[in-house]
């Protein structure tokens with residue numbers, strides 16, 4: 001099973017999850033520093049203060065990437081390293097760090113894929129309303145232009161936002177992520193201002209030249225299906241699809257918010273935050289589209305109890321997600337359904353996206369441990385990735401223009417509200433010593449990249 005010659009195999013990480021060094025070289029506090037230091041917010045009170053210490057170990061980690069034969073590395077820039085207060089002049093030392101990272105990648109022939117915003121909003125901006133304020137969209141565009149000016153000569157792939165759904169709904173709607181608000185109307189305003197920030201950032205980056213660079217955005221998307229043939233379940237699935245997928249896809253690709261969602265949220269919001277020309281800006285052409293895929297939502301009507309970790313997210317929709325029979329869950333409690341990736345990619349191709357697509361995150365948490373031989377044998381992760389790569393290949397056979405695949409993650413890291421308890425890396429991190437131990441999946445992935453494909457199913 002071969003992939004196209006230029007297929008971009010890579011791994012992904014994000015600043016707050018791996019860097020540590022939160023007080024160094026002029027970095028200001030972000031909403032995740034505040035949130036993780038608030039008792040009761042993160043599992044066992046874990047914080048990103050040290051994380052994988054990548055800020056100090058970047059050369060070693062670059063060598064690990066090279067040893068895997070990675071073609072690409074997706075990382076994010078910490079806004080508070082560049083603008084400690086969220087606006088104004090750039091902090092040169094912050095830019096220097098990413099210059100070292102980017103140059104280190106280029107020296108090793110690894111393509112940098114840069115994300116501008118992976119959730120670490122400067123606290124100073126949250127103090128003025130964060131993403132519920134339109135002002136933050138403008139600050140984001142200003143920040144984007146600062147980073148673009150510094151790195152556009154060496155970075156070809158630019159992702160404005162990572163998963164605005166998560167920023168808006170987990171951060172402002174449900175409150176399990178920073179900044180921890182629990183208000184549906186705030187989640188809706190945050191949704192719009194995040195998307196507007198994307199649109200404004202695109203404008204400033206486009207006007208800065210470097211026309212060959214590729215500008216895009218990454219959404220977390222799910223395949224959605226009703227759990228039964230009941231009309232009420234089908235309608236619940238429509239609502240979940242509306243919130244999880246269409247609320248983001250429609251403004252980006254159709255310059256409108258979905259009518260049924262505007263209606264659904266009528267009591268919480270009149271959408272008055274949408275001003276003239278906003279949707280035109282949000283839907284300006286992009287060069288590629290990033291998809292993070294982790295699970296499918298199988299939906300029943302009503303707000304019943306469900307043990308499924310992905311279920312609590314939809315309390316405002318009177319819908320619940322359930323585990324289909326025979327489907328395994330990961331250490332996160334997320335259902336494993338590789339064919340959902342094929343279904344999702346084909347749908348995007350048919351209904352929304354006419355630019356190249358990259359899977360910018362996919363992977364699973366495993367209860368990894370170092371065994372007495374000193375090895376981490378994560379065969380569940382190998383099986384998972386193998387199935388998802390095949391599912392992606394299947395989508396390509398059906399016409400999807402998929403150009404690359406970033407495995408989440410290079411390293412075990414700070415998994416947000418779950419702290420260090422969930423491991424997603426293909427490299428194990430022993431946090432106490434910062435020792436990196438490649439798991440079985442790391443050598444397996446190196447072979448996939450070298451072969452640029454997978455052995456045929458029956459071999």
Ligand code: FCB
Nearest residue numbers: 014162163220408415424
């Ligand atoms: C995604 C995030 C990423 C990581 C994975 C497991 O939602 O973008 O940072 O936490 O989930």
